[in-house]
Amino acid sequence: MNKFEQLGLNAEIVNAINDMGFESPSGVQEQAIPILLEKETDLVALAQTGTGKTAAFGFPLIQKINAVSKKTQGLILSPTRELCLQITNELKNYSKYIPQLNTVAIYGGSSITDQERQIKRGAQIIVATPGRMKDMVGRGMIDISEISYCVLDEADEMLNMGFFEDITAILSHTPQEKKTWLFSATMPKEVAVIAKKFMKNPEEITVGSKNEGTKNVSHEYYVSPGRDRYQALKRLADANPDIFSVIFCRTKRDTQKVAEKLIEDGYSAGAIHGDLSQNQRDLVMKSFRARQIQMLVATDVAARGIDVDDITHVINYQLPDEIETYTHRSGRTGRAGKSGVSMVIVSKSEVRKIKSIERIIKQSFEQKDIPSGEEICQVQLFHLANDIKDTKINHEIDPFLPQLEEILKDFTKEELIQKFFSVEFTRFFNYYKNASDLNSKVQNDNYSDNGDSTRFFINVGAKDGFDWMSLKDFLKEHLDLGRDGVSRVDVKDSFSFFNTDTVEKDKVIAAFENYQHEGRSVNVEITKGNSGGGGGRNRGGRKGGGGRGRRNDDFSSKNSGGGRRSSSRRSGSDGNKGGGARKSNIKSSISRRKNKKS
Structure with a gap:
């Protein structure tokens, strides 16, 4: 008997599992599936990302759905579009031998009328992001008044993203007697609150300890x-x-x-x-x-x-x-x-x-x-050697072997190996031969006053919703000084201090002239002990003002995505643009071949 069949799953689902090549249930599947199949209960399940949570709730949900009825019976809420689509595709694979069962994904960034059309054709299971789901329920496009099961997947992440109100609004349109299954990787206070608010005497399972990382x-x-x-x-x-x-x-x-x-x-x-x-x-x-x-x-x-x-x-x-x-x-x-x-x-x-x-x-x-640099050169050299060793011979070159042998006849085996690997290694070695030791630079980096840093006072602090990390992000983005252009951020109640390179001081002062943050003027000044002092002059009596609030994200740039590929890499020292070391034609051809095989 298949190990999944031993958990109580029916033949249609087990056949789909066999097609996908699953052999043994994961820990969370082994614990959750029998509970959800045997009982009509709420459930809180804590398990790390990548442990098979989708199957843990997907298999029982599919088995409990009445595929003959076209009405919506199951709702799964997930935090992002990508996860929503991923869950939908997995459920379709799990239910491939139940042709009447229809799973529909509802998410932002796609036509709402097309999604409404799919729902009206009949969707026993809806997988949705909270924002789009709330919108469609509010417009009367979806009826979830008779669902039997609601799954909150990645619950901690949905709450971190601020979806508590959306989830509350959505669940207000669902029946009280439904069963709620909450799956989460961690158990912060907010998840405990939502479990208490929407669930009745839930069963609880934990794979590993709460918030614990995977052992793999x-x-x-x-x-x-x-x-x-x-x-x-x-x-x-x-x-x-x-x-x-x-x-x-x-x-x-x-x-x-x-x-x-x-x-x-x-x-x-x-x-x-x-x-x-x-x-x-x-x-x-x-x-x-x-x-x-x-x-x-x-x-x-x-x-x-x-x-x-x-x-x-x-x-x-x-x-x-x-x-x-x-x-x-x-x-x-x-x-x-x-x-x-x-x-x-x-x-x-x-x-x-x-x-x-x-x-x-x-x-x-x-x-x-x-x-x-020396370690990297060695790793790359032997990696190339193993790639060559594992490469299948292309016999299309056989007709050219006599000519190749004639060209190379004067070289010994050792010389050929040296020449062959030098094609790759010389470029790599040239890149890294003058590379600095980043570890020794750390030892010498004691954040001391070397005369090149200027310390500033700024009249925003914890009362304005900042901690040292969010203020540093705010300053970096507003001043455009580069990733590490702001250092030694020290946030007080109503004011803060930070450092930049001295050459940037005029730029910093100019950036905050006539600048307002959430409706009030921001004042930036150079402290008297500017070049590295810890606290600068005493500003304890200055009023911070302003309301609490989260960091303003208006400074985020809106650039298009990556995914491009570059055919070459410029050589240069570690501190210059360009600088990678994987650039030879041999290496590129091996990489391309690997990508095709993948």
């Missing part, structure tokens, strides 16, 4: 001077030639900038964030799934729809604002029983946050040195 992922961190963060990223990529990764940034602007720089430097990279159109996002994700993109740079919100197998690495280019978000990020790799690596690039001042994350995920980080 190892965690590493690399300390880098702020201004060398991008160079550290490139070295991590070059030291892992087979990398297939998601790179996380905190803001849409940084996401786009990092992707564009990687593309410019010859990496197969792309960006996905909220400023892209749905068509752009679809194109980027299609390229990523086809492995035409090796490095996908993403914001946390956009990444919720990334469910791609065999991601080798997650790279935290910047740590998230919320520690719990790290669990979601690292869960992009190490899926379906495979191992993965989560890397974090931090400045010295951020190392303390690693300890906080360790307490949450109940796993330890290993501190590692940023790879040196």
Whole structure:
């Protein structure tokens, strides 16, 4: 008997499972499916991303739906368009032997009238994002007054994205006697509140500990001077030639900038964030799934729809604002029983946050040195050798062998190997031979006053809704000083301090002349002990004013998506544009062949 059949699933679903090649249920499936099949109960299930939560609620939901009736019986709410479409496709695969069953996706960025038409043709299951669902229910386009089951998938993320009111409004149109199944990777207070508000005596299952990271992922961190963060990223990529990764940034602007720089430097990279159109996002994700993109740079919100197998690495280019978000990020790799690596690039001042994350995920980080140029050259050289060893011979070249042998007849085997690998290695070596040691730069980076930094006072602080991280993001985007142009941000109650390079001081002052934030004037001044002092002059008596509120995002740029591919990479030193090392024709042909096979 099939292991899924032992859980109580019917033959139609088991046949679909066999077609998809699933052999054994995951932990969350093993616990959730029997409960949901045997009982009419509410359920709270906590399990990490990538542990098979969609099947855990999808199989029982499909089995309990009356496919003969055309009325809507099941509603699944998910945080993003990508995840909505992903769940819909999976449910269609699960129900392939139940032809009467129709699952429809409802999400923003697509024609609302087309979606209404699909619903009217009959949709026993609706998978929806909260915003579009609330809109259509409000317009009377969808009737959910008789649903039997409601699934809140990625509940923590929906609440983080501010959907509490939308979810409340949607559920007000559903019957009281329905059963609610809540699935989440973490259990912050907000999820506990929504469970209490909408559920009655729910069954609870937990795979691992609450908020705990998956055991299949190892965690590493690399300390880098702020201004060398991008160079550290490139070295991590070059030291892992087979990398297939998601790179996380905190803001849409940084996401786009990092992707564009990687593309410019010859990496197969792309960006996905909220400023892209749905068509752009679809194109980027299609390229990523086809492995035409090796490095996908993403914001946390956009990444919720990334469910791609065999991601080798997650790279935290910047740590998230919320520690719990790290669990979601690292869960992009190490899926379906495979191992993965989560890397974090931090400045010295951020190392303390690693300890906080360790307490949450109940796993330890290993501190590692940023790879040196010599190490990277060695890794790439032997990677090329293994690629050549594993390459299948193309016998189309056989007619040319006599001529090739004639050209190369004067060389020994050792000389041929040296010449062959020098085609690739010389370019690589030239790029990295003068590369600086980023690790020694960290040791010398003590944030001391070297006369090149100026400290500023600004009359906004915690009362205005800022913490040090959000204020730093605000200043970076408004001043356009680059990713690491603002440092040593110190937020007080009604005012704050920050540093920039002294050469930028006139630019900083000019940027805030006659500037208003949420209706009041912002004042920026150079402190008397400007070049590195901790607190500057005492501003305790100055009134901060202004209301509380979240950071203003008006400064985010709206650029189109990545997904492009660059055919070459400029050579240069580690600090210059260009600079990757994977550029030879041999390497490119191998990469292209690998992409085709994938």
